[in-house]
Amino acid sequence: MRPVKTLEDLQKIREEASRKVNVRSDRTGIRITVGMATCGIAAGARPVMMAILDELEKRNVKGVTVVETGCIGLCKYEPIVEVYEPDQDKVTYIKMDPEKARQVVVEHVINGHPIKEWTLESADIQ
Amino acid sequence: MLYRSHVMVCGGTGCTSSGSDSVADAFVNELKKNGLDQEVAVIRTGCFGLCELGPVVVVYPEGVFYSKMKPEYVPEIVEEHLLKGRPVKKYLFGETVTEEKIKPLEETTFYRKQERIVLRNCGIIDPEDIEEAIAMGAYEALGKVLTTMTPEQVIHEIKKSGLRGRGGGGFPTGQKWDFAYRQKETPKYVVCNADEGDPGAFMDRSVMEGDPHAVLEGMAIAGYAIGAEHGVIYVRAEYPLAVKRLQIAIKQAKEYGLLGENIFGTGFNFDVEIRFGAGAFVCGEETALLNSVMGRRGEPRPRPPYPAVKGLWEKPTIINNVETLANVPAIINNGSEWFANIGTEKSKGTKVFALTGKVNRTGLIEVPMGTTLREIIFDIGGGIPDGKKFKAVQIGGPSGGCIPEQHLDTKIDYDSLISLGAMMGSGGLVVMDEDTCMVNVAKFFLEFLVDESCGKCAPCRIGTKRMLEILDKITSGKGEPEDIDRLEELATTIKDTALCGLGQTAPNAVLSTLRYFRDEYDAHINQKKCPAGVCQALLSYTIVADKCRGCGLCARNCPVNAISGQLKQPYTIDQEACIKCGTCFEKCPFDAVVKA
Numbered sequence: 001m002r003p004v005k006t007l008e009d010l011q012k013i014r015e016e017a018s019r020k021v022n023v024r025s026d027r028t029g030i031r032i033t034v035g036m037a038t039c040g041i042a043a044g045a046r047p048v049m050m051a052i053l054d055e056l057e058k059r060n061v062k063g064v065t066v067v068e069t070g071c072i073g074l075c076k077y078e079p080i081v082e083v084y085e086p087d088q089d090k091v092t093y094i095k096m097d098p099e100k101a102r103q104v105v106v107e108h109v110i111n112g113h114p115i116k117e118w119t120l121e122s123a124d125i126q
Numbered sequence: 127m128l129y130r131s132h133v134m135v136c137g138g139t140g141c142t143s144s145g146s147d148s149v150a151d152a153f154v155n156e157l158k159k160n161g162l163d164q165e166v167a168v169i170r171t172g173c174f175g176l177c178e179l180g181p182v183v184v185v186y187p188e189g190v191f192y193s194k195m196k197p198e199y200v201p202e203i204v205e206e207h208l209l210k211g212r213p214v215k216k217y218l219f220g221e222t223v224t225e226e227k228i229k230p231l232e233e234t235t236f237y238r239k240q241e242r243i244v245l246r247n248c249g250i251i252d253p254e255d256i257e258e259a260i261a262m263g264a265y266e267a268l269g270k271v272l273t274t275m276t277p278e279q280v281i282h283e284i285k286k287s288g289l290r291g292r293g294g295g296g297f298p299t300g301q302k303w304d305f306a307y308r309q310k311e312t313p314k315y316v317v318c319n320a321d322e323g324d325p326g327a328f329m330d331r332s333v334m335e336g337d338p339h340a341v342l343e344g345m346a347i348a349g350y351a352i353g354a355e356h357g358v359i360y361v362r363a364e365y366p367l368a369v370k371r372l373q374i375a376i377k378q379a380k381e382y383g384l385l386g387e388n389i390f391g392t393g394f395n396f397d398v399e400i401r402f403g404a405g406a407f408v409c410g411e412e413t414a415l416l417n418s419v420m421g422r423r424g425e426p427r428p429r430p431p432y433p434a435v436k437g438l439w440e441k442p443t444i445i446n447n448v449e450t451l452a453n454v455p456a457i458i459n460n461g462s463e464w465f466a467n468i469g470t471e472k473s474k475g476t477k478v479f480a481l482t483g484k485v486n487r488t489g490l491i492e493v494p495m496g497t498t499l500r501e502i503i504f505d506i507g508g509g510i511p512d513g514k515k516f517k518a519v520q521i522g523g524p525s526g527g528c529i530p531e532q533h534l535d536t537k538i539d540y541d542s543l544i545s546l547g548a549m550m551g552s553g554g555l556v557v558m559d560e561d562t563c564m565v566n567v568a569k570f571f572l573e574f575l576v577d578e579s580c581g582k583c584a585p586c587r588i589g590t591k592r593m594l595e596i597l598d599k600i601t602s603g604k605g606e607p608e609d610i611d612r613l614e615e616l617a618t619t620i621k622d623t624a625l626c627g628l629g630q631t632a633p634n635a636v637l638s639t640l641r642y643f644r645d646e647y648d649a650h651i652n653q654k655k656c657p658a659g660v661c662q663a664l665l666s667y668t669i670v671a672d673k674c675r676g677c678g679l680c681a682r683n684c685p686v687n688a689i690s691g692q693l694k695q696p697y698t699i700d701q702e703a704c705i706k707c708g709t710c711f712e713k714c715p716f717d718a719v720v721k722a
Contacts, residue, residue: 003381004265004384005390006390007269013260013382014260014263016257017260019128020128020129020258021258021261023131023132023187024134024187037210049165050165053130054128066187068130068210
């Protein structure tokens with residue numbers, strides 16, 4: 001417990017605490033979905049999602065929601081992670097692992113540079 | 127720990143009594159079973175407002191709304207929604223589910239017309255975690271006031287906002303504070319009136335349960351403004367959940383140094399204690415309340431001296447209602463101009479109402495002053511159930527009045543309600559449909575007040591009793607035309623001479639029903655009929671021979687053997703012997719018994 005002595009102390013608590021509750025108000029920013037059907041989970045989607053949550057928390061990223069989704073029919077490319085930015089085409093990352101997922105958070109979500117070589121477009125799906 | 131999803135389970139009194147605790151427990155267990163307890167948090171909140179649909183659960187980040195939850199639905203929701211990301215439509219609130227998408231709660235008609243200032247955090251935060259309140263900005267107004275404003279500036283700001291007391295009277299809050307501020311005597315006291323006693327009203331309870339820190343912060347700001355270091359919350363002991371959450375909130379605020387000594391390092395001290403009321407209606411009256419806090423008999427005393435001069439322990443005291451105090455931090459944070467822009471010319475801001483009775487969505491709502499009753503009852507409340515016709519809405523509790531259809535489009539504020547013969551009161555709204563007898567309603571509220579009268583002054587003790595006797599006479603078919611004049615005379619005398627607000631407003635229910643539903647009184651007295659079919663003594667039950675199959679069920683159940691006949695032949699009721707209990711009417715499987 002940290003006794004509040006100044007307005008700045010209060011601000012600090014507010015900043016930390018608001019990360020806990022942001023998920024309830026922010027529905028406008030970036031949205032990350034993780035494929036969590038049987039195929040996704042079997043391929044290791046859960047550690048991928050935990051890595052994303054952990055990375056977002058570690059870097060104090062605001063306004064990003066992480067949601068799980070069902071099977072999109074590309075089971076062989078699971079774990080699939082999709083990043084939706086407002087007014088932009090979604091980017092679909094395939095064959096994710098926790099390490100790659102962390103890089104997606106840093107490079108794409110924070111710095112705004114999608115990592116092309118891991119996306120569905122770059123995969124040969126003919 | 128960052129959770130990707132939050133399951134908000136309503137922990138208000140309404141949902142708790144419909145079983146939200148077992149729903150929350152089911153979520154906790156089921157999430158653990160599925161290994162999701164590190165990603166999905168279960169949070170118990172204050173009231174969402176849609177008590178009719180309880181227990182309610184909102185899941186974020188989607189913001190989707192599950193209604194009428196049962197523990198047995200939980201495994202499916204955890205597996206489908208929280209594990210696989212597919213909200214389970216069949217359990218969602220119907221209005222939020224459309225062909226194309228699932229709407230979040232705030233896009234429903236119930237929420238769209240609302241403006242939530244006092245209820246801003248109810249249903250959004252965990253009221254037992256001060257950090258969640260702080261995340262929403264709690265105690266920032268207190269910090270701002272203590273570090274950058276003088277008490278005069280605070281009072282000026284509240285005056286400019288136009289905030290008026292939300293407990294019923296509508297006295298300007300800033301002016302009240304100013305009176306107490308000018309008193310030289312010390313110590314001074316801030317008392318929070320949480321003795322919410324109107325039948326069917328639960329606004330204050332929900333604020334205390336859902337956002338207790340807003341009340342504490344409002345009290346501390348008031349304390350700084352008038353120069354008080356002690357605060358007392360007078361809350362009824364029948365509100366155990368509110369008491370528990372207030373106690374937790376006070377404890378946490380002290381631990382964080384937001385109550386207690388040297389707050390924000392400014393040398394300002396403020397402490398809050400809770401005093402319990404035993405639930406006497408008259409103790410909501412401020413002088414009776416003060417007596418009760420001091421351990422004396424809960425009786426009012428004449429004013430002046432007003433509590434601002436001589437209040438608790440004969441010292442300067444301000445008494446503000448829960449909702450009033452919960453508005454204060456928002457006014458300080460957003461500025462008096464922001465607040466003054468909401469509402470009508472003389473009534474600023476919003477008002478919380480508890481919507482009950484014959485309305486589809488009973489619950490808790492907050493609307494800007496100046497919203498019409500029609501919008502509240504038909505848009506937000508979803509209209510009258512079972513296709514019945516609206517008859518009247520009772521506003522302001524026992525002291526208020528009944529407003530009929532023709533005034534539904536009145537913009538409600540303190541003054542418009544007074545001119546309609548009702549009053550804002552604390553915000554209870556009881557909707558009545560065509561099956562309601564207005565004479566009976568007046569009798570109900572008067573009975574309540576006769577019970578609750580403290581007996582100190584004669585007009586209230588004796589006068590209300592005599593009025594009730596006359597109403598009894600009318601509803602049992604023994605009314606005379608002169609009774610109306612007697613009622614009116616008594617009512618005006620009580621209004622003019624009773625000692626406190628309870629007595630002075632006690633005749634309102636009779637007066638307002640006389641004003642708008644005089645024909646119903648006349649029908650009771652002259653034709654000995656109750657048009658709504660409520661007053662038992664004025665009903666007669668008959669059996670329609672064509673519909674009667676002669677099963678004999680009515681005769682077997684009649685407690686006074688007033689029904690006779692032969693099996694397979696139409697039965698008849700002996701009107702002399704009939705006591706009009708209505709048993710035959712309820713028992714008949716063929717609707718052959720009619721009442722008129």
